Amino acid sequence: MRPVPLVQRGQRLSVLCLGAHSDDIEIGAGGTILHMIEEGALLDVHWCVLSGSGNRAAEAHASALDFLVGASSTHIEIAEFEDSYFPSQARELKIWLNALRERVSPDIIFTHARGDAHQDHREVNQLTTNVFRDHLVLEYEIPKWDGDLTERNVYIPLSTADMQRKTELLMKHFGSQRSKDWFDEETFYGLARLRGMECRSQSRFAEAFTARKMTLQIGQNT
Numbered sequence: 001m002r003p004v005p006l007v008q009r010g011q012r013l014s015v016l017c018l019g020a021h022s023d024d025i026e027i028g029a030g031g032t033i034l035h036m037i038e039e040g041a042l043l044d045v046h047w048c049v050l051s052g053s054g055n056r057a058a059e060a061h062a063s064a065l066d067f068l069v070g071a072s073s074t075h076i077e078i079a080e081f082e083d084s085y086f087p088s089q090a091r092e093l094k095i096w097l098n099a100l101r102e103r104v105s106p107d108i109i110f111t112h113a114r115g116d117a118h119q120d121h122r123e124v125n126q127l128t129t130n131v132f133r134d135h136l137v138l139e140y141e142i143p144k145w146d147g148d149l150t151e152r153n154v155y156i157p158l159s160t161a162d163m164q165r166k167t168e169l170l171m172k173h174f175g176s177q178r179s180k181d182w183f184d185e186e187t188f189y190g191l192a193r194l195r196g197m198e199c200r201s202q203s204r205f206a207e208a209f210t211a212r213k214m215t216l217q218i219g220q221n222t
Helices: 022-036 055-068 087-105 119-133 162-173 187-198
Strands: 012-019 044-049 073-078 108-112 138-142 154-158 204-211
Touching: 012 022, 012 055, 012 154, 012 162, 022 044, 022 087, 022 138, 022 154, 044 087, 044 108, 044 119, 055 073, 055 162, 055 187, 073 162, 087 119, 108 119, 119 138, 138 204, 154 187, 162 187
Parallel strands: 012 044, 012 108, 044 073, 108 138
Antiparallel strands: 154 204
């Protein structure tokens, strides 16, 4: 299948990353962010975690700094919406995202998948696509006990080094999550290997996303 470049070496790209919880962006799109930076894209990244306080906020901030080493510019925001109760905070979340839209004009948005089994993740997706209506949105996936993995239609192959780096950083920064039986290297490598198989990644690894709407351009701008 012919690959369509998302960004090229030396090209500047504004990226908005949205995650409900402190490890979501890293799990869902961390490898892609690492890969784009490694390949020489000039990324201006706005990284927003919507719930986090105390130790979880500290983990989120330290992890974002590590994942974004080499980016052209970074802005990290950690909000304090109540974990597990996002649907009941929909009005406040939308106000927050509306204010974010006034500050950020991204070329691409990474956010949660519409069909995610976690109620916080679904709420972030619905509000993201409601507030940012004229943007390329790539919905990432989070493996979990609920078993909500499904088919995807966008794949980004990852180098072996970037996959290794992603996993190392996840295990390094999120000590609060290691007690969860799914949060381990085997889970992250296993999902990436499956998605790599589906897109025939030469490195064997990939991250997968869903794009609900996108524009492909032929020729020059008109």
